[in-house]
Amino acid sequence: MRVAVVKNSDFKGVINRFRQPDPQPQPPLPQGAHGTVERLVAALQEGGHETLLCEGDKGLLTTLEQFMPPDPQARPSGMVFNLEYRYTHVPAMLEMAGVPYTGCGPLAIGLTNDKVITKRLIRDCGVPTANFRVMRHGTESTRDLRFPVVVKPRHEECSHGLQLVHEPAQLRHAVEVIVTQYEQDALVEEYIDGREIAVALLGNGELEVFPLVEQDFGERETRLMTWEAKFVTAAAMPKICPAQIDSGLETALRDISVATFHACRCRDYARVDLRIDRSGRPFVLEINSIPSLAMHSSYVLAAMTAGHSYSSLVNRILDVADTRYFGNSTV
Numbered sequence: 001m002r003v004a005v006v007k008n009s010d011f012k013g014v015i016n017r018f019r020q021p022d023p024q025p026q027p028p029l030p031q032g033a034h035g036t037v038e039r040l041v042a043a044l045q046e047g048g049h050e051t052l053l054c055e056g057d058k059g060l061l062t063t064l065e066q067f068m069p070p071d072p073q074a075r076p077s078g079m080v081f082n083l084e085y086r087y088t089h090v091p092a093m094l095e096m097a098g099v100p101y102t103g104c105g106p107l108a109i110g111l112t113n114d115k116v117i118t119k120r121l122i123r124d125c126g127v128p129t130a131n132f133r134v135m136r137h138g139t140e141s142t143r144d145l146r147f148p149v150v151v152k153p154r155h156e157e158c159s160h161g162l163q164l165v166h167e168p169a170q171l172r173h174a175v176e177v178i179v180t181q182y183e184q185d186a187l188v189e190e191y192i193d194g195r196e197i198a199v200a201l202l203g204n205g206e207l208e209v210f211p212l213v214e215q216d217f218g219e220r221e222t223r224l225m226t227w228e229a230k231f232v233t234a235a236a237m238p239k240i241c242p243a244q245i246d247s248g249l250e251t252a253l254r255d256i257s258v259a260t261f262h263a264c265r266c267r268d269y270a271r272v273d274l275r276i277d278r279s280g281r282p283f284v285l286e287i288n289s290i291p292s293l294a295m296h297s298s299y300v301l302a303a304m305t306a307g308h309s310y311s312s313l314v315n316r317i318l319d320v321a322d323t324r325y326f327g328n329s330t331v
Contacts, residue, residue: 002068002078003049003318005041006090006101008056036294037083040314044081047315056084061097068099075326076100081318082290087113102321104289108265112289115187116154118264122284125263127256129284130275132189138175142168148191151175153182157288164191192275192283197243199257199272200291200302202316204324207261209254210302214243239298241305245276253282260287268321271299 041051052067054060068078080101084090088106095106104112111117119129131145134154142149151174152162161182163174171188178186196217200210216238245253257272264270264287271291275283291299295310303313 001049001318001322002052003044003081004052004054004064004067004078005037005044005081006054006056006060006084007037008084008087008090036292039295039310040081040083040293043311043314044318046311047318049315049318054080056082056090060090061093061099064097064099079318079322079325081314083293100321100325102317103268104266104270108267108289111264112266112287113155113157115152115286116185118286119187119189119284121263122260125259127259127263127284128282130189130192132187135171135175135186135188136179138172138186142171142188145188146190149188150191151178151186151188153178154185154187156182156184192277192285194275194277195243196285197245197253197274197276197282198298198302199253199274200269200299201257201261201266201272202269202303203320204267207258209257210299211242211305212245212250212253213298213302214240214245215298216240239301241298241301249276249280249282256282256284260284264289267324269299269317 037053041053044051052063054063054067064078064080068076071077076099078099080090080094080099082090082094082101082103088109091101091104091109092106094101111121116132116134119132123129133140133142133145147168148164148166149171150162151165151171153160161178163177165171165174165188175186175188178184196215198213198215200213202208202210218237243250253274253276256274260272261270266287266289269291271288273285273288275285277283291297293300293314300310300313304310308316
C-alpha cells in the first residue's frame with residue numbers, strides 16, 4: 001500500500017496567517033524524540049509499504065493526488081498516516097478529498113483540543129474529572145473550587161501555559177497571562193495531588209487497552225507535568241510500566257479511559273491521562289486524540305510492554321484504520 005506520512009513542521013505553506021505566532025518557543029526535543037518521523041516511515045517500509053513524507057499545508061492535496069492517483073473502479077490506492085495532531089485542518093482536507101487516514105476525524109480532534117468541552121462531555125457520561133471553571137478575567141467567582149488550582153489555556157497542548165496557583169490572590173494574574181499570551185479563555189481546575197497514569201488505547205468498538213504507565217515524580221516538590229518537565233527535564237523523570245496498581249483500581253482506570261475515548265468520538269488510537277488522588281479516587285485530566293509515537297512516549301512504552309515492537313505497533317495502527325474503512329484489512 002502507498003502510505004503518505006503527513007506532518008507539519010514548516011508552517012510556511014499558508015496563503016495568509018491571521019493568528020499570532022505560538023507564544024511558546026519550540027522546545028528542545030526530549031531524549032529519544034529525535035527522528036520520530038523517520039523511524040515511523042522506516043517502520044511502514046518494513047511493513048512492505050511505499051511511503052512519502054508530506055507537509056500538511058496548502059499543497060497537500062496536489063501531492064497526494066500525484067502519489068495515490070484516484071481509480072474510480074477500485075478502493076483508494078493509498079492512505080495517509082496523519083501526524084499533524086494539533087489542528088483539524090488536515091483531517092478536514094482529507095475528508096473533503098475522500099482520502100482515508102489514520103486516527104481521529106475533525107470532530108474528535110476539535111472536541112479534544114477544547115479542554116472545557118472534553119470535561120463537559122466526559123462528566124455528562126459519568127466519567128470523573130476535577131471541578132473546574134472557565135475564566136476570562138480571574139475575578140470571576142470560584143464558588144466551590146478548592147485551592148490549589150491549575151490554570152491553563154483552554155486550547156493548547158504540551159502543557160503550554162500551565163500554572164499552579166495556591167491562593168485566590170494569585171488567580172487574577174495567572175488568568176491574565178493565559179488570556180494575553182494565548183488569546184483564549186483560561187481553564188481553572190482543582191489540582192489533584194497524587195499519582196499520574198497514562199492509558200493507551202488501540203482500536204475501534206471493543207478497544208485494546210495496553211498496560212498502564214505511571215509518571216514517576218520521585219521526590220519532586222511539584223508533581224505536575226509542566227512544559228518544562230516534558231521538554232527540559234523529561235529525561236530525569238522516568239516512567240513505570242506496568243504501573244503498580246491493584247486490580248480493582250486498574251479495572252476502573254481502564255473502563256474510565258474507554259468511556260472517555262467513546263465520549264469524545266475518538267478512533268483508531270488515543271491516550272487518556274488520569275490522576276489518582278490520595279484516597280484512591282481517579283480523575284481524567286485529558287485525552288490525547290493523536291498521541292505522540294516518539295520512542296520515549298507513554299503510548300509506545302505501553303505498546304512495547306504489551307509485546308509490540310515499534311514497527312509492529314505502527315503497522316497495527318495502519319491496519320486498524322484500514323479495517324475501519326474497508327472491513328477485513330488487506331494491508
